Amino acid sequence: MSMFRNCSALTSLDVVSFDTSSVETLYFTFVNCSSLASLDVTGFDTSNVTSLYYTFYGCSSLTSLDLSSFDTSKATTMDSMFRNCSKLVSLDLSSFDTSNVMKMYCMFYNCSSLASLDLSSFDTSKVTNMSSMFSEANSSCIVGCRNADEVTKLSTSSGCSIPAANFKVGKPVTTALSLADESTPASSEALAIQPVGIAPT
Numbered sequence: 001m002s003m004f005r006n007c008s009a010l011t012s013l014d015v016v017s018f019d020t021s022s023v024e025t026l027y028f029t030f031v032n033c034s035s036l037a038s039l040d041v042t043g044f045d046t047s048n049v050t051s052l053y054y055t056f057y058g059c060s061s062l063t064s065l066d067l068s069s070f071d072t073s074k075a076t077t078m079d080s081m082f083r084n085c086s087k088l089v090s091l092d093l094s095s096f097d098t099s100n101v102m103k104m105y106c107m108f109y110n111c112s113s114l115a116s117l118d119l120s121s122f123d124t125s126k127v128t129n130m131s132s133m134f135s136e137a138n139s140s141c142i143v144g145c146r147n148a149d150e151v152t153k154l155s156t157s158s159g160c161s162i163p164a165a166n167f168k169v170g171k172p173v174t175t176a177l178s179l180a181d182e183s184t185p186a187s188s189e190a191l192a193i194q195p196v197g198i199a200p201t
Contacts, residue, residue: 001027001029002027004030006031014040015041016042017043021045021048023046023048024050026051026052027077028055028057030057030059031054031056031058032058032059034059035061036061037061037063041070046071046072047074050077051076052078053081057084059085060084060087062087063087064091069095070096072097073099074100076101077101079105086110086113087113092118093122094121095121098121099126104127104130105131106133106135107130108133109137111137112137112138115140117142119144120170122146123146130153133154133157134159134161143166143167145168147169148169151167151169154167
């Protein structure tokens with residue numbers, strides 16, 4: 001697609017009204033849109049998309065990205081999808097269907113600001129290449145996986161910069177803490193790993 005490829009000076013972009021219902025590939029769509037601080041793609045219909053190759057590569061000013069409406073059931077490639085999105089601090093991929101994906105290499109390469117990543121919905125049974133999937137990512141990032149097999153597969157992927165102990169069964173969730181010390185703010189963020197199938201209390 002390559003529609004906005006290397007538009008590095010763009011600081012804003014309105015694609016809310018785009019009809020993408022017939023689009024089959026989003027490869028290189030926003031590559032190196034390095035000045036975009038926000039991007040609303042919640043209106044994208046991705047039900048026919050097979051390739052998400054390099055879609056947000058180099059969007060180095062984005063701090064968040066809402067992909068909750070993305071239908072990825074037909075996607076077969078997600079390689080370098082978020083590569084060099086170095087300022088992303090949150091990324092919700094809980095709605096992703098990866099059952100047909102075969103390539104995930106460099107998917108989160110240099111996502112150096114992510115503190116937690118919920119991949120508990122990820123099915124990597126068809127993935128044949130996930131080398132450097134987490135290379136140069138935040139080494140303290142907690143990755144939630146759907147089962148022990150996913151933990152093993154993801155944590156041992158080639159070039160992984162995240163310690164194996166940071167891969168957990170369940171998903172990273174943010175909970176509020178009630179603190180006794182009144183001089184400290186009443187709520188604080190903490191990372192809890194919830195077992196699969198058990199809702200946070």
